[in-house]
Amino acid sequence: MADSHDISKHIKLYVGVFLALLVGTVITVGMYYVHFNSLAMTVGVALLIASIKSFLVAGYFMHLTAEKKTIYVILGITVVFFIGMMGLCIWSMLDTPAPKGV
Amino acid sequence: MQPTKHATHHDHAHSHAHSHGGDHHHEELGFWQKYIFSTDHKVIGIQYALTSLIFLLFGFFLVALMRWQLAYPGKAIPFGGAFLAKLLGPEMVGTEVSGKVGVIMPDLYNSFGAMHGTIMVFLAIVPLAFGAFGNFVTPLQIGAPDMAFPRLNMASYWVYFLGGVGMFCSFFVPGGAAKSGWTSYSPLATVTDAAWDFNGQTMWLIGMVLLITSSLLGAVNFITTIIQLRTKGMSWMRMPFFVWAQFVTAFILLLAFPPLEAAGVMQLMDNVFDTSFFLPTGLVVGGKTMDVSGGGSPLLWQHLFWFLGHPEVYVLILPAMGIISEIISNNTRRPLWGYKTLVYSALTVGFISFIVWAHHMYLTGMGTKISTFFQTTTMMISIPSVFILTCLFITLWGGSIRFNTPMLFAIAFLPMFGIGGLTGLPLGFNASDIYLHDTYYVIAHFHYVVAPGTIFGLLAGIYYWFPKATGRFMSEFWGKVHFVFSLIFMNAIFAPMFLQGMAGMSRRMYDGGATYSLEKAPDVIGALSATVIKYNISITHAALGLGLAQIPFIINFFWSIKFGKKVTSDNPWDATTLEWATPTPPPHGNFIGEPAAYRGPYEYSVPGSSSDFLPQFKSDRA
Amino acid sequence: MDIPYTSKPRPDTGLYNAKVGIWLFLASEVMLFGALFSSYILLRMGADKWPGGMLNIPIGTFNTAVLITSSITVLMAWVSLKMHNFAKFKLYMGITILCALGFVGIKSIEYKDKFTHYQVWLNDKDKTTYTGHIEGNPWFLSHKKMDAKKMDHIMFTSDAAHGAAAGGHSGHGAAMKIERKDIARLSAYVPAHSTYFAIYFTLTALHALHVIGGASVLAYFWGPGSTMWKTDPERFTNRIEVGGLFWHFVDLVWIFLFPVLYLL
Numbered sequence: 001m002a003d004s005h006d007i008s009k010h011i012k013l014y015v016g017v018f019l020a021l022l023v024g025t026v027i028t029v030g031m032y033y034v035h036f037n038s039l040a041m042t043v044g045v046a047l048l049i050a051s052i053k054s055f056l057v058a059g060y061f062m063h064l065t066a067e068k069k070t071i072y073v074i075l076g077i078t079v080v081f082f083i084g085m086m087g088l089c090i091w092s093m094l095d096t097p098a099p100k101g102v
Numbered sequence: 103m104q105p106t107k108h109a110t111h112h113d114h115a116h117s118h119a120h121s122h123g124g125d126h127h128h129e130e131l132g133f134w135q136k137y138i139f140s141t142d143h144k145v146i147g148i149q150y151a152l153t154s155l156i157f158l159l160f161g162f163f164l165v166a167l168m169r170w171q172l173a174y175p176g177k178a179i180p181f182g183g184a185f186l187a188k189l190l191g192p193e194m195v196g197t198e199v200s201g202k203v204g205v206i207m208p209d210l211y212n213s214f215g216a217m218h219g220t221i222m223v224f225l226a227i228v229p230l231a232f233g234a235f236g237n238f239v240t241p242l243q244i245g246a247p248d249m250a251f252p253r254l255n256m257a258s259y260w261v262y263f264l265g266g267v268g269m270f271c272s273f274f275v276p277g278g279a280a281k282s283g284w285t286s287y288s289p290l291a292t293v294t295d296a297a298w299d300f301n302g303q304t305m306w307l308i309g310m311v312l313l314i315t316s317s318l319l320g321a322v323n324f325i326t327t328i329i330q331l332r333t334k335g336m337s338w339m340r341m342p343f344f345v346w347a348q349f350v351t352a353f354i355l356l357l358a359f360p361p362l363e364a365a366g367v368m369q370l371m372d373n374v375f376d377t378s379f380f381l382p383t384g385l386v387v388g389g390k391t392m393d394v395s396g397g398g399s400p401l402l403w404q405h406l407f408w409f410l411g412h413p414e415v416y417v418l419i420l421p422a423m424g425i426i427s428e429i430i431s432n433n434t435r436r437p438l439w440g441y442k443t444l445v446y447s448a449l450t451v452g453f454i455s456f457i458v459w460a461h462h463m464y465l466t467g468m469g470t471k472i473s474t475f476f477q478t479t480t481m482m483i484s485i486p487s488v489f490i491l492t493c494l495f496i497t498l499w500g501g502s503i504r505f506n507t508p509m510l511f512a513i514a515f516l517p518m519f520g521i522g523g524l525t526g527l528p529l530g531f532n533a534s535d536i537y538l539h540d541t542y543y544v545i546a547h548f549h550y551v552v553a554p555g556t557i558f559g560l561l562a563g564i565y566y567w568f569p570k571a572t573g574r575f576m577s578e579f580w581g582k583v584h585f586v587f588s589l590i591f592m593n594a595i596f597a598p599m600f601l602q603g604m605a606g607m608s609r610r611m612y613d614g615g616a617t618y619s620l621e622k623a624p625d626v627i628g629a630l631s632a633t634v635i636k637y638n639i640s641i642t643h644a645a646l647g648l649g650l651a652q653i654p655f656i657i658n659f660f661w662s663i664k665f666g667k668k669v670t671s672d673n674p675w676d677a678t679t680l681e682w683a684t685p686t687p688p689p690h691g692n693f694i695g696e697p698a699a700y701r702g703p704y705e706y707s708v709p710g711s712s713s714d715f716l717p718q719f720k721s722d723r724a
Numbered sequence: 725m726d727i728p729y730t731s732k733p734r735p736d737t738g739l740y741n742a743k744v745g746i747w748l749f750l751a752s753e754v755m756l757f758g759a760l761f762s763s764y765i766l767l768r769m770g771a772d773k774w775p776g777g778m779l780n781i782p783i784g785t786f787n788t789a790v791l792i793t794s795s796i797t798v799l800m801a802w803v804s805l806k807m808h809n810f811a812k813f814k815l816y817m818g819i820t821i822l823c824a825l826g827f828v829g830i831k832s833i834e835y836k837d838k839f840t841h842y843q844v845w846l847n848d849k850d851k852t853t854y855t856g857h858i859e860g861n862p863w864f865l866s867h868k869k870m871d872a873k874k875m876d877h878i879m880f881t882s883d884a885a886h887g888a889a890a891g892g893h894s895g896h897g898a899a900m901k902i903e904r905k906d907i908a909r910l911s912a913y914v915p916a917h918s919t920y921f922a923i924y925f926t927l928t929a930l931h932a933l934h935v936i937g938g939a940s941v942l943a944y945f946w947g948p949g950s951t952m953w954k955t956d957p958e959r960f961t962n963r964i965e966v967g968g969l970f971w972h973f974v975d976l977v978w979i980f981l982f983p984v985l986y987l988l
Binding site for chain 2: 756760917
Binding site: 007008010011014015017018021022025026028029031032042043046047049050053054057058061062068070071074075077078079081082085086089090093 | 737738739743744747748751754755758759761762765766769770781785788789792793795796799800803806807968969972973975976979980982983984987988
């Protein structure tokens with residue numbers, strides 16, 4: 001159990017993450033007004049910023065950077081199935097003889 | 103030493119056991135807290151068992167009525183037809199008005215079909231295999247005093263109970279129960295009974311949300327318990343295979359159910375709030391274009407449903423494999439052959455089960471590349487399943503086999519599951535599935551796996567652990583009667599269905615294939631022969647026989663609680679796993695003192711040992 | 725009878741039970757929202773046209789900031805307990821709950837705006853469509869409801885700006901009388917309007933239910949549940965940690981929901 005001295009060092013980190021999240025939000029909205037040429041870029045940038053923000057929340061607010069192996073295994077398996085579900089569903093729509101997937 | 107409350111449901115004697123060092127003082131719990139709203143995993147396990155067995159019987163009753171209609175189309179239900187007509191109304195059961203008193207109408211047939219599947223899978227088998235056996239046995243086998251979250255455990259039972267009540271009541275709402283198959287495909291599920299928002303399908307969806315929630319709570323509990331509450335010396339590779347099976351099952355439930363919950367919410371939105379998640383543009387119903395926004399995808403429902411639907415079948419089979427593994431090892435007096443293989447196969451099966459689902463969707467027009475992907479993973483998943491079966495077969499080799507009732511069921515499981523599994527192969531191949539999809543072949547395949555497969559495993563478990571829960575044996579004679587007739591009739595029911603399916607008989611047809619018979623449609627290529635149609639009669643008779651064969655079991659079960667032969671020790675089967683170290687029946691907190699695992703779980707016939715078994719819980723020094 | 729490792733971590737895993745439990749539950753929530761996001765993708769890929777600019781971005785941005793703020797405050801509530809400062813815990817947890825209420829309040833206003841904002845399609849040969857408001861600002865009016873209530877017309881004030889976005893002629897901003905007989909379809913921006921709004925409402929409503937559920941649990945810990953601080957401070961601190969983990973997850977979902985629904 002961390003004692004109060006260690007914890008107070010972490011407070012600076014948490015506030016820093018909080019500010020980074022706010023900045024990230026502003027950037028995300030700002031990107032909305034920038035028109036990219038391709039859909040891939042638009043989606044990619046939006047998801048990249050969201051991913052960075054979520055990494056900050058998960059990594060620092062949720063202490064995932066300092067978590068135990070058990071939790072990593074649980075989350076790792078979940079991520080694999082999440083990607084499998086999303087990826088295979090999207091592939092099934094794309095790999096269809098009919099013109100519009102559905 | 104403090105007197106400790108314990109919550110067994112069968113006898114009221116108190117046992118004095120040391121608590122695990124807590125400084126709570128244990129008051130005598132009232133009736134409601136001890137037997138109804140109990141947080142003890144054993145009481146909850148028994149609650150799950152009794153409720154699920156009642157639903158198992160009810161689900162059987164539904165299909166028995168369907169089988170009557172299939173064998174004798176248009177004939178009134180004997181003994182109860184008029185009563186059912188009064189109970190369910192003239193759209194469901196014929197009355198004098200239609201001149202068909204007591205005949206099941208097509209809508210009721212479809213309702214029975216949908217509800218039989220739903221009830222058997224979600225209200226009977228999963229609660230029995232996972233909720234009942236998992237709850238009762240798992241903490242005992244790992245040496246834990248209870249589940250990690252006892253109150254969550256209680257909540258998960260009562261949410262299941264509510265879901266079950268909702269499903270049962272759905273027969274009595276306007277329009278009757280859901281009638282779009284247990285698979286509930288859109289758009290049929292949305293356009294059926296659309297005159298009422300709160301119809302049977304809506305209740306089915308609400309019921310499913312409750313049942314899924316119950317399973318999720320249970321899954322969290324099981325996994326946490328197995329990770330955190332293994333006792334001293336109980337390392338991962340010393341756990342009984344039963345616990346590994348429950349562990350994988352819990353993970354499957356945890357991660358595969360939520361997409362179906364999401365889909366259920368979306369279909370609920372379609373049904374009640376007129377959205378079009380699963381309704382395509384331009385859908386015409388009854389000659390009119392449906393007045394909805396359109397733009398949805400029926401395939402989306404199928405993807406989300408089967409994302410759960412396929413892992414679900416491994417939820418159905420894994421606990422049964424776990425149960426019979428315990429019984430086979432115990433009754434051959436041999437360790438399980440290939441323990442590591444069994445464990446890794448169970449983990450692999452669980453993992454691969456998440457990426458095979460679209461083999462249920464081969465006929466939806468998917469492209470060849472993705473169909474090939476799913477065909478490949480489907481073939482892959484058969485490998486670990488075969489490994490598990492092979493290890494269990496080899497365990498029998500050279501064993502000193504005791505042919506008691508649990509062992510008979512366990513041994514019969516092996517070839518029956520073998521048939522079920524092998525007949526799945528033509529379904530897993532894209533090309534052959536084109537012919538077999540939605541025929542009786544599919545029905546035969548999955549019933550072989552679940553009925554003489556899983557259910558035999560669960561029955562074996564009941565006979566095996568009954569003495570631990572009650573302190574008495576069930577009657578061996580009537581157990582063997584139950585076994586022999588169940589085995590014969592199950593095969594008599596489902597084996598001919600392979601032939602019907604290969605002849606092209608479609609499933610879910612109210613008239614048993616008569617429309618496509620040679621008699622009624624002689625010019626149709628591939629019309630069903632009279633032999634194939636006549637199987638309906640023999641199958642129905644066999645179903646009746648199967649129902650009758652359960653009567654000795656039901657009587658045996660309840661009679662033995664009070665009058666069965668008493669056990670003479672806490673370990674009447676001379677078993678090695680930790681549940682046999684507790685008093686009989688186990689008190690609240692399970693063990694006297696703190697248990698420990700000193701060796702592996704299947705130390706039978708160890709060379710040089712004085713006895714033919716070395717229990718896991720017996721210290722070396724004792 | 726005591727369940728081991730409810731507060732003290734188990735040596736080999738380094739975890740206490742509730743932490744394992746909450747991460748398992750969050751894993752299942754990842755699959756739940758993942759399925760809905762997958763549905764969003766599939767519905768959008770399969771759609772001929774997918775509306776944009778239908779949601780108020782400044783409000784959404786503000787709500788995002790509210791939720792992010794609540795994330796740091798719930799964390800500081802836990803930190804305060806770790807530093808044995810119960811008063812600060814009460815303060816930070818109180819702010820968290822207020823932020824949650826604020827988020828739900830703002831969401832409700834957004835919803836109400838949609839429920840009173842309409843699109844009407846006429847059955848002329850051009851299939852003219854207008855977006856705007858109806859006199860009296862009714863909720864959930866539709867052509868079916870007009871028939872049920874035997875309404876023969878509506879007084880419609882179209883939005884000049886939105887008219888173009890909806891693909892029809894832009895309106896003039898003045899109230900016009902539209903006869904029932906000319907209406908092919910009338911719908912507010914409700915789930916039934918289009919798959920866009922169906923998935924928008926489903927995703928945000930499910931998220932909001934999680935906000936409400938989470939806030940209720942946190943409010944319980946702030947109020948009656950906080951007596952555990954006196955009897956078992958370590959276990960209480962763990963409860964706040966576990967509650968905070970759920971709360972951060974709710975924030976995480978919104979971090980993806982906001983750009984996907986409002987910006988893309």
